[in-house]
Amino acid sequence: MKGYVLAEVDVTDPAVFAQYRPLAEASIAAFGGRYLIRGGAAERLEGDHPDRRFVLLEFASPERAREWYHSPQYREAKAIRERAARTEVFLIDGHDPD
Numbered sequence: 001m002k003g004y005v006l007a008e009v010d011v012t013d014p015a016v017f018a019q020y021r022p023l024a025e026a027s028i029a030a031f032g033g034r035y036l037i038r039g040g041a042a043e044r045l046e047g048d049h050p051d052r053r054f055v056l057l058e059f060a061s062p063e064r065a066r067e068w069y070h071s072p073q074y075r076e077a078k079a080i081r082e083r084a085a086r087t088e089v090f091l092i093d094g095h096d097p098d
Contacts, residue, residue: 002094003062005069009039009053009087016084023077031068033059062093 011017028034037056044051059065068074069091081087 001061001096003059003065004036004092004094005033005055005057005059005065006090006092007055007057007087009055009085010050011053011085013084016080020077020080020084023080024074027068027071027073027077028057030073031059031064031071033057033065033068058094062091065091 034057035055036058037054039053039055042051042054057065059068069089
């Protein structure tokens with residue numbers, strides 16, 4: 001079963017956030033993850049949720065996604081991100097139709 005990481009991101013300091021991106025990209029790749037959604041335009045269809053960027057990552061399994069999130073490689077990137085954005089991050093189990 002795939003593991004997905006969904007992040008809702010409100011960037012508060014774009015210059016610092018720019019430092020986060022290459023570190024995050026390298027850490028995601030190191031754990032076999034890939035971007036499915038990366039901050040593209042979002043159209044609200046329902047609700048009153050604040051406007052934010054959305055990022056969706058796919059990993060081979062929920063366990064692999066969790067390993068990435070808690071890894072030393074991502075910890076360095078996360079520390080930078082925390083100075084540059086307000087973020088909600090979720091780990092979501094994929095659906096296995098079989």
